[in-house]
Amino acid sequence: MSNRATNLLVPIVSVVLGLIVGAIIMLVSGYSPIEGYAALWNGIFGDLYTIGETLRQITPYLLAGLAVAFAFRSGLFNIGVEGQLIVGWFAAAYVGVAVELPKIIHLPLAILAAAVAGALWGFVPGLLKAKFRVHEVIVTIMMNYIALHVTNALIRTVSEGGDRTERIFASASLRSEFLENLTEFSRLHLGLLLALIMVAVMWFILEKTTLGFELKAVGFNQHASEYAGMNVNKNIIMAMVISGAFAGLAGAMEALGTFEYVSSKGGFTGIGFDGIAVALLGMNTPLGVVFGATLFGSLKYGALNMPNAAGIPIEIVEIVIAVIIFFVASGYIIRLLLLRAAGKKKEAK
């Protein structure tokens, strides 16, 4: 089978398999898979409003996926995207409510605050890894909890005892009348453009800059990188800082676009963790992340329509969605196995 044929066939087959198994689950549970999938379809593409909302849902997944993928390419496993997103969300919302400035200054400032907050939250595990070889997985997990509870406390302080901040000033908002009119008043906002720009930024850093060359080298082989005179520790910290900045921007999407405020949370948003799956589905490439985020965002948002339109309980819906994603991920494994087999043959030459 030619390479192009495999590339095309693997995802199609795996999605079809996922849909079939999902259908069986609905059938066994006593629900109509046809109605279920029709509801899912309509929940994603039903009308301009749902399409707008689907795109809005995809936006933070894009940035969270970029964050995880960027760290992976540098040989680091950033499980802390969730925490970096939360601090980014708070920082953007805080700047959004604390001051009122002309839009041209206020909006970039709020976005920048989110990126800096996320970067700072990535810097700590990066530093600990570089200086003391503390594993980044442990530190980032702990940093997630710190982020959650610290921001909750800060929200209470800022709102003088309340559980959410004021709405941000319009000058800091990503809302766009044009996009809203286009999509029958969905909450689709300009953040989607920013996220797509960041996809290009990640590609540019990795593929075009000297820093990217070093980051990839360190990710593949620290010993050879050190031999070649690269500062391995600096690169580890840089990778975590940039990854954290992407994650912080994902938080800005929620703060300045979707919600326009930040409220205290009982638990994690889950976007940061789903970002891991998004990155892996996308094989840690910028374009792959676009694909992964689109799949994740669409299914997550479309699934909301299934209990309403087809009467399928949310628990069954979540299982069906998980099964579809599972099969797509398995497709990735199948492809990986094919690639490995091809790679081995090459080595034997």
Add this chain to the structure above:
Amino acid sequence: MEYVIEMLNIRKEFGNFVANDNITLQLEKGEIHALLGENGAGKSTLMNVLFGLYQPEGGEIRVRGKKVDISNPNVANDLGIGMVHQHFMLVENFSVTENIILGSEPTKMGVTNKKDAAQKVAKLSEQYGLNVDPYAIIEDISVGMQQRVEILKTLYRGAEILIFDEPTASLTPQEITELIQIMKRLIAEGKSIILITHKLKEIMDVSDRVTVIRKGQGIGTVTTAETNPNELAALMVGRQVTFKTEKGPAHPTEETLTVQDLVVEDYRGIAKVKNLNLTVRKGEIVGIAGIDGNGQSELIEAITGLRKVKSGKVLIHGKDVTGMKPRKVTESGVGHIPQDRHKHGLVLDFPIGHNIALQTYYTAPISKSGIMDYNKITEKAQQIIKDFDVRTQGPHEPARALSGGNQQKAIIGREVDRNPDLLIAALPTRGLDVGAIEFIHSRLIEQRDNGKAVLLISFELDEVMNVSDRIAVIHDGEIVDVVIPEETTEQQLGLLMAGHADKDKKGGKHRVE
């Protein structure tokens, strides 16, 4: 004569690349048949075809006169073909017996029956003089012993035909002698052996016949008794090969590298280099002879900035570079061909072109204001690939896909092309075939003749004797003597390396301090 295996006109393609083209190999019963070829000539591919890992595009395989279709390794096993891999496939914390029965564990009432298996292993070990303890844990036994476990594994599964893939690559000279005895014993017991190697000495020592392949083509089969190493080398490489490296006298001038009272510790704080003194001058090659583990690695890492210096000094052109970062040392005019090309020398997942740029990627013209020009990398890589005869499909091929010799040529190209004043070459020819070794030696000598200083570290006495202008013998972290190759013998060097410094011997007075 009866053939136990016949591989007739085998052809194997990978895409457009023909790895095996019309190769014929006929193995007689009870012979040791060597399969000789350069790195990347297609030896492993051919054996993987025989072992059922690859399916050939053309030709046929006959076992004991009968045409067979070896569709997978299980078929090969059933036909009595066993393979002793170069990289052992053993579970480190399992016992010898557990490793041998792995995959076909004998059971008694649903429980693994290790006792009977261990007895069978012990019996086989005795029959073939392998001296293996069935209950020993793999990680506790030597590399040579581990290899014998691999041999036992094939015998346990009833192999009549054994394929040895580069069996001596990781063995000590003593273990090689033992292995040769074992191979002869196997033949005496009626087995047949295919020996994959590029070491001519081994072939002359043990084999009955030799089949030579070159760049995927079958060149022919010769009887060992009727040939000699020169002829074999010529057949393998396709031209005459000189074993004695041609070089004129050295004309050393001022000191390039000066090492003064250097002390280097390992991570446990134990001194591995002890008050070491050494100089290398412009226009000479200084060889460091010594047994592995006597401080060579620590010495190089200290010079190149990869390891902390406890005390003492490293000077390049009189400039103190002690404790500097690797990049500063490199920029002071040092080229370094590292000991372990996979760990330090290459980023295996990078294209070979990126690897060639590994020391220059941050400088113009490749990098300008932090932006890479990958076209410049490709240009540079193409030039080095051409100049240093790196056989690759091009700069974009992953470094991992190149054969060891070509990976090494790429590293040497990278380091030599920067024209460093001091070139440190650590085990530059390890695992390479004669053609590549000859090439690398002549490049080192060329650097010397261009007025550069070369520091060569090697465990091979031949290499140190042939290439060096002076030999510094290292033992237990100290330079015990500095000798001139023409005035010394391998025996004397061997004694010095073992720590028996003989102060009365001629030629031993050229101390550097």
